[in-house]
Amino acid sequence: MTMTPDPARFAHVTDWVFDLDNTLYPHHSNxxxxxxxxxxxxxxxxxxxxxxxxxxxxxxxxxxxxxxxxxxxxxxxxxxxxxxxxxHDIDYSRLVPDPVLGAAIRQLPGRKFIFTNGDRRHAERTARQLGILEHFDAIFDIVAAGLNPKPERQTYERFAELHSVTGHNAVMFEDLARNLAVPKSLGMTTVLVVPRNFEPTFSEIWERDPANDDDVDFVTDDLAGFLTAIVDVAA
Missing domain, CATH: 1.10.150 (DNA polymerase; domain 1)
Incomplete structure:
Protein backbone atom coordinates (compact mmCIF):
# COMPACT_ATOMS: atom_id res chain seq x y z
CA MET A 1 0.00 0.00 0.00
CA THR A 2 1.16 3.52 -0.68
CA MET A 3 -0.13 7.03 -0.01
CA THR A 4 1.22 8.53 -3.25
CA PRO A 5 -0.55 8.11 -6.60
CA ASP A 6 1.62 6.31 -9.14
CA PRO A 7 0.97 7.83 -12.61
CA ALA A 8 1.40 4.48 -14.34
CA ARG A 9 -1.30 2.90 -12.17
CA PHE A 10 -3.97 5.40 -13.23
CA ALA A 11 -3.07 6.28 -16.82
CA HIS A 12 -5.28 3.47 -18.16
CA VAL A 13 -8.32 4.21 -15.98
CA THR A 14 -11.52 5.09 -17.82
CA ASP A 15 -14.03 4.42 -14.99
CA TRP A 16 -13.75 6.07 -11.57
CA VAL A 17 -15.96 4.45 -8.93
CA PHE A 18 -16.56 6.12 -5.56
CA ASP A 19 -18.24 4.92 -2.41
CA LEU A 20 -20.29 7.69 -0.79
CA ASP A 21 -20.35 7.77 3.01
CA ASN A 22 -17.03 8.62 4.67
CA THR A 23 -15.38 8.52 1.23
CA LEU A 24 -16.62 11.48 -0.83
CA TYR A 25 -16.96 13.54 2.33
CA PRO A 26 -14.54 13.57 5.27
CA HIS A 27 -15.12 11.25 8.19
CA HIS A 28 -14.92 14.16 10.67
CA SER A 29 -18.07 15.74 9.21
CA ASN A 30 -19.98 13.08 11.16
CA HIS A 88 -31.69 9.24 5.89
CA ASP A 89 -33.86 11.94 7.46
CA ILE A 90 -30.78 13.88 8.55
CA ASP A 91 -29.25 17.37 8.45
CA TYR A 92 -27.10 17.67 5.31
CA SER A 93 -26.13 21.27 6.07
CA ARG A 94 -23.23 19.96 8.16
CA LEU A 95 -21.43 19.13 4.93
CA VAL A 96 -19.19 21.87 3.57
CA PRO A 97 -18.99 22.27 -0.23
CA ASP A 98 -15.66 21.00 -1.54
CA PRO A 99 -14.71 22.88 -4.73
CA VAL A 100 -11.22 21.33 -4.81
CA LEU A 101 -12.71 17.84 -4.82
CA GLY A 102 -15.27 18.89 -7.43
CA ALA A 103 -12.59 20.28 -9.74
CA ALA A 104 -10.49 17.14 -9.42
CA ILE A 105 -13.43 14.81 -10.15
CA ARG A 106 -14.52 16.94 -13.10
CA GLN A 107 -11.06 16.72 -14.67
CA LEU A 108 -10.67 12.95 -14.32
CA PRO A 109 -10.64 11.36 -17.76
CA GLY A 110 -13.57 9.01 -18.30
CA ARG A 111 -16.79 8.18 -16.47
CA LYS A 112 -17.44 8.75 -12.77
CA PHE A 113 -19.82 6.73 -10.61
CA ILE A 114 -21.16 6.77 -7.06
CA PHE A 115 -21.57 3.19 -5.80
CA THR A 116 -23.28 3.18 -2.41
CA ASN A 117 -25.09 0.93 0.04
CA GLY A 118 -27.36 3.91 0.71
CA ASP A 119 -30.21 5.01 -1.52
CA ARG A 120 -30.21 7.40 -4.48
CA ARG A 121 -31.90 10.25 -2.61
CA HIS A 122 -29.24 10.19 0.09
CA ALA A 123 -26.47 10.09 -2.52
CA GLU A 124 -27.96 12.98 -4.48
CA ARG A 125 -28.50 15.14 -1.40
CA THR A 126 -24.98 14.46 -0.16
CA ALA A 127 -23.27 15.08 -3.49
CA ARG A 128 -25.37 18.19 -4.14
CA GLN A 129 -24.42 19.64 -0.75
CA LEU A 130 -20.75 18.95 -1.51
CA GLY A 131 -21.15 20.68 -4.88
CA ILE A 132 -20.04 17.62 -6.84
CA LEU A 133 -23.27 15.96 -8.04
CA GLU A 134 -23.04 17.31 -11.58
CA HIS A 135 -19.65 15.65 -12.11
CA PHE A 136 -21.02 12.09 -11.88
CA ASP A 137 -22.39 10.07 -14.77
CA ALA A 138 -24.50 7.69 -12.66
CA ILE A 139 -25.39 6.58 -9.15
CA PHE A 140 -25.60 2.87 -8.35
CA ASP A 141 -27.49 2.57 -5.06
CA ILE A 142 -28.80 -0.22 -2.85
CA VAL A 143 -32.05 -0.37 -4.84
CA ALA A 144 -30.18 -0.77 -8.14
CA ALA A 145 -28.22 -3.53 -6.39
CA GLY A 146 -31.43 -5.44 -5.71
CA LEU A 147 -31.00 -4.61 -2.00
CA ASN A 148 -27.87 -6.78 -1.90
CA PRO A 149 -25.15 -4.67 -0.27
CA LYS A 150 -21.42 -4.49 -0.76
CA PRO A 151 -19.32 -6.55 -0.17
CA GLU A 152 -21.46 -9.25 -1.89
CA ARG A 153 -19.84 -10.21 -5.18
CA GLN A 154 -23.09 -10.24 -7.13
CA THR A 155 -23.54 -6.54 -6.33
CA TYR A 156 -20.27 -5.55 -7.99
CA GLU A 157 -20.98 -7.81 -10.94
CA ARG A 158 -24.42 -6.25 -11.33
CA PHE A 159 -22.89 -2.77 -11.29
CA ALA A 160 -20.21 -3.75 -13.81
CA GLU A 161 -22.74 -5.34 -16.15
CA LEU A 162 -25.21 -2.47 -15.94
CA HIS A 163 -22.60 0.15 -16.75
CA SER A 164 -20.27 -1.94 -18.93
CA VAL A 165 -17.36 -1.47 -16.54
CA THR A 166 -14.29 -3.58 -17.21
CA GLY A 167 -12.29 -4.28 -14.07
CA HIS A 168 -8.79 -3.51 -15.31
CA ASN A 169 -9.94 -0.13 -16.64
CA ALA A 170 -11.53 0.90 -13.34
CA VAL A 171 -10.49 2.19 -9.93
CA MET A 172 -12.59 2.04 -6.77
CA PHE A 173 -12.38 4.37 -3.77
CA GLU A 174 -13.77 3.04 -0.47
CA ASP A 175 -13.50 3.71 3.25
CA LEU A 176 -13.87 0.00 4.15
CA ALA A 177 -11.13 -2.36 3.02
CA ARG A 178 -13.45 -5.38 2.99
CA ASN A 179 -15.48 -3.63 0.29
CA LEU A 180 -12.38 -3.57 -1.92
CA ALA A 181 -11.79 -7.35 -1.96
CA VAL A 182 -14.16 -8.08 -4.85
CA PRO A 183 -13.11 -5.04 -6.92
CA LYS A 184 -9.48 -6.15 -6.52
CA SER A 185 -10.38 -9.67 -7.68
CA LEU A 186 -12.14 -8.15 -10.71
CA GLY A 187 -8.94 -6.38 -11.69
CA MET A 188 -9.75 -2.90 -10.41
CA THR A 189 -7.15 -0.63 -8.85
CA THR A 190 -8.23 -0.05 -5.23
CA VAL A 191 -7.88 3.00 -3.00
CA LEU A 192 -8.75 3.02 0.71
CA VAL A 193 -9.86 6.40 2.05
CA VAL A 194 -9.15 6.76 5.78
CA PRO A 195 -9.97 9.57 8.22
CA ARG A 196 -7.64 12.57 8.18
CA ASN A 197 -4.57 12.03 10.40
CA PHE A 198 -5.92 8.54 10.88
CA GLU A 199 -5.81 7.04 14.32
CA PRO A 200 -8.30 4.29 15.20
CA THR A 201 -10.92 5.22 17.76
CA PHE A 202 -13.55 3.17 19.53
CA SER A 203 -15.89 3.52 16.54
CA GLU A 204 -13.35 2.44 13.92
CA ILE A 205 -11.36 -0.37 15.51
CA TRP A 206 -13.77 -3.06 14.32
CA GLU A 207 -13.86 -1.53 10.81
CA ARG A 208 -10.12 -1.55 10.07
CA ASP A 209 -10.15 -4.88 8.22
CA PRO A 210 -6.46 -5.83 8.60
CA ALA A 211 -7.24 -9.13 6.87
CA ASN A 212 -7.95 -7.18 3.68
CA ASP A 213 -4.64 -5.31 3.50
CA ASP A 214 -3.68 -7.21 0.33
CA ASP A 215 -6.83 -5.94 -1.37
CA VAL A 216 -5.71 -2.30 -1.04
CA ASP A 217 -3.35 -0.75 -3.59
CA PHE A 218 -3.32 2.81 -2.27
CA VAL A 219 -4.32 4.57 0.96
CA THR A 220 -5.16 8.25 1.34
CA ASP A 221 -6.51 10.51 4.06
CA ASP A 222 -7.04 13.33 1.53
CA LEU A 223 -9.22 12.27 -1.40
CA ALA A 224 -9.21 15.71 -3.06
CA GLY A 225 -5.42 15.91 -2.83
CA PHE A 226 -5.01 12.36 -4.12
CA LEU A 227 -7.22 13.00 -7.16
CA THR A 228 -5.61 16.37 -7.81
CA ALA A 229 -2.22 14.66 -7.96
CA ILE A 230 -3.58 12.21 -10.53
CA VAL A 231 -5.09 15.03 -12.58
CA ASP A 232 -1.84 17.02 -12.44
CA VAL A 233 0.11 13.99 -13.57
CA ALA A 234 -2.32 13.34 -16.43
CA ALA A 235 -2.01 16.96 -17.50
Missing part, protein backbone atom coordinates in the same frame (compact mmCIF):
# COMPACT_ATOMS: atom_id res chain seq x y z
CA UNK A 31 -22.76 12.89 8.58
CA UNK A 32 -22.87 9.11 8.74
CA UNK A 33 -22.93 9.35 12.54
CA UNK A 34 -26.41 10.88 12.18
CA UNK A 35 -27.51 7.90 10.07
CA UNK A 36 -25.99 5.52 12.58
CA UNK A 37 -28.03 7.06 15.40
CA UNK A 38 -31.19 6.83 13.29
CA UNK A 39 -30.52 3.14 12.57
CA UNK A 40 -30.10 2.40 16.27
CA UNK A 41 -33.38 4.16 17.01
CA UNK A 42 -35.13 2.23 14.24
CA UNK A 43 -33.93 -1.13 15.61
CA UNK A 44 -34.92 -0.13 19.14
CA UNK A 45 -38.43 0.94 18.11
CA UNK A 46 -38.96 -2.08 15.87
CA UNK A 47 -37.97 -4.64 18.51
CA UNK A 48 -38.72 -2.67 21.70
CA UNK A 49 -35.10 -2.70 22.84
CA UNK A 50 -33.11 -0.32 24.99
CA UNK A 51 -30.69 1.94 23.17
CA UNK A 52 -27.69 -0.15 24.26
CA UNK A 53 -29.30 -3.43 23.22
CA UNK A 54 -30.47 -1.93 19.93
CA UNK A 55 -26.97 -0.63 19.25
CA UNK A 56 -25.43 -4.03 19.95
CA UNK A 57 -27.90 -5.80 17.66
CA UNK A 58 -27.47 -3.19 14.94
CA UNK A 59 -23.72 -3.82 14.83
CA UNK A 60 -24.23 -7.59 14.85
CA UNK A 61 -26.56 -7.28 11.86
CA UNK A 62 -24.10 -5.02 10.08
CA UNK A 63 -21.20 -7.42 10.54
CA UNK A 64 -23.18 -10.53 9.64
CA UNK A 65 -25.25 -9.21 6.72
CA UNK A 66 -23.18 -6.32 5.31
CA UNK A 67 -25.74 -3.67 6.25
CA UNK A 68 -28.22 -3.17 9.06
CA UNK A 69 -30.97 -3.00 6.43
CA UNK A 70 -30.04 -6.36 4.93
CA UNK A 71 -30.05 -7.97 8.37
CA UNK A 72 -33.42 -6.49 9.34
CA UNK A 73 -34.94 -7.60 6.05
CA UNK A 74 -33.69 -11.17 6.39
CA UNK A 75 -34.46 -11.57 10.09
CA UNK A 76 -37.56 -9.43 10.47
CA UNK A 77 -38.95 -8.80 6.98
CA UNK A 78 -39.00 -5.02 7.28
CA UNK A 79 -40.05 -2.64 4.51
CA UNK A 80 -36.77 -1.35 3.01
CA UNK A 81 -38.36 1.88 1.73
CA UNK A 82 -39.55 2.77 5.23
CA UNK A 83 -36.11 2.07 6.68
CA UNK A 84 -34.23 4.08 4.04
CA UNK A 85 -36.57 7.06 4.36
CA UNK A 86 -36.29 7.19 8.15
CA UNK A 87 -32.55 6.66 8.57
Missing amino acids: LFAQIDVKMTAYVGELLTLSRDDARKLQKELYLEYGTTLNGLMKRHGIDPDDFLEKV
